[in-house]
Amino acid sequence: MLKRKVSCIMSVVMLAMALSGCGSQKQETPGSTAETEKKAETTAVSTTDSKEKVNLRFLNISPSDTRDNYFKEVFAAFEKETGIAVEYESTPLETAANKITVMGGSNTLPDIITMPDNWIPDYRSAGWIIPVTDFIEPEKDLYTDVVNKIIWGNQRKLYGDVYTIPDGLMVKGIYVRKDWCDEAGITLDYDWTYDDYFEVNKKLTDASKNRYGLTYRGARGAFDVIMSYLHTYTGGYTYDEEGNCLLNKDEAVDAFIKFTDMYKDGYAPKESINWGFTEMVNSFCGDLTGTFNNDPEVVAICQSNMKDGTWAVMPMPRSDKDGKIYNQVSCGYSYAITSSSKAPDKAYELIQFMNQPENHTNYCKTAGQLPVIKACESDPYFGEDGPFAAFIYQLNSPNLVVPATFGPFETTDLQQGPMIEEIQKYLMGQQDAQAALDSFCNVMEERMKTYLKDNPGATVEEPRTMQ
Secondary structure: OHHHHHHHHHHHHHHHHHHOOOOOOOOOOOOOHHHHHHHHHHHHOOOOOOOOOOEEEEEEOOOOHHHHHHHHHHHHHHHHHHOOEEEEEEOOHHHHHHHHHHHHHOOOOOOEEEEOHHHHHHHHHHOOEOOOHHHHHHHHHHEOHHHHHHHHHHHHHHHOOOOOEEOOEEEOEEEEEHHHHHHHOOOOOOOOEHHHHHHHHHHHOEHHHOEEEEOOOOOOOHHHHHHHHHHHHHOOOOEOOOOOEOOOOHHHHHHHHHHHHHHHOOOOOHHHHHOOHHHHHHHHHOOOEEEEEEOOOHHHHHHHHOOOOOEEEEOOOEOOOOOOEEOOEEEOOEEEEEOOOOOHHHHHHHHHHHOOHHHHHHHHHHHOOEOOEHHHHHOHHHOOOOOOHHHHHHHHOOOEEEOOOOOOOOOHHHHOOHHHHHHHHHHOOOOOHHHHHHHHHHHHHHHHHHHHHHOOOOOOOOOEOOO
16 A cells, blocks of 8 residues: 555656656666766765755654664764764654655655665656765775675666665575474474475474464565565566566466465464564464564564574575575665755765764664675674574575566555455465466566666666675
């Protein structure tokens, strides 16, 4: 629902701009004349008079007590060091896109916003965020190889520029009830496959004890977990070079059935067909489920709510087809400098300050993320014996493949609609697997082909590796 609102509100804003004579900016292909002119304009206004008093505004779209306190403390330290005051604003994720859209339409955006990178296509097209390529270029070696090769490498290929600076890295892992595994005589091995993972789920299930092996995600984000498994059969591709979706082809359909059979055959609680993040965490920590697929942010929750030794984190299972680890590597929330900023150079200075090793280390521990700054990687907390060991193992693995995403266009309406609803219909026996996948894959395919047609020279996103 949130994503549908984003698209609707953005359409209204862009229509209003067109009627007022401003017009909506057509998305330029990387390296186009219009894009070059836009960069030149950005550079021309990227400095401020050093004598002029500068205040900055910062919007966080994922507020929590710990994150709020961190930002307020680091902003106070920044003001003490530079004399630049930072006004801290926050809004819940559920309303963030609406708020940013309204502010973007009225040119009242804060200097810096936090945002997921899948919002880049819309915000870039609307002209609400500016490239940060020239800012980061002299400092790119301070950032990890994952940031340079995967995060920024993908942005450069898609847009010809870098638009965001990650606040931390996220990579999926499988949380496991180690105490249940010990009881069942299960030995956990980092070198496991999906078939091994399915077998663990079966062995951990004991309905008589109200225990289930799999924490199934049936609501928001439902298809993301399944898609990770389907990618192990498509080599990490979402589309072929002509824009045809691969996620509803024969081998992917068979994989979809095999994955969802874990739910249909009773290895997950029946009510999990409606579960989102909160319900999943509560059931894993509350002795109902034995495995749980999620990001490093859950580590802190487990540490606070579970006894030491009762849980562990495993890497994502390897593909049974080619032995690779297919796992999305993304940012928690990225920092973006907006076109409303009158002092983008000072805004970047604030981001530099937040990413100083000591500050960034503290932030990653607070937010449950992996560092994007090389100097932070020496902290034992992020080492091979720390709580993030399984996540670090994957980032360092030569077998890691980062699959292609849904595409460089809006898919949130699908993620919050058909990708939940059509799969639920399948799970309840109201349609077959092919129909469930076709319901949204056909729309994805149509959008990708339209994108390729409207952007001459553009290509489909390919899987990425660290090689």
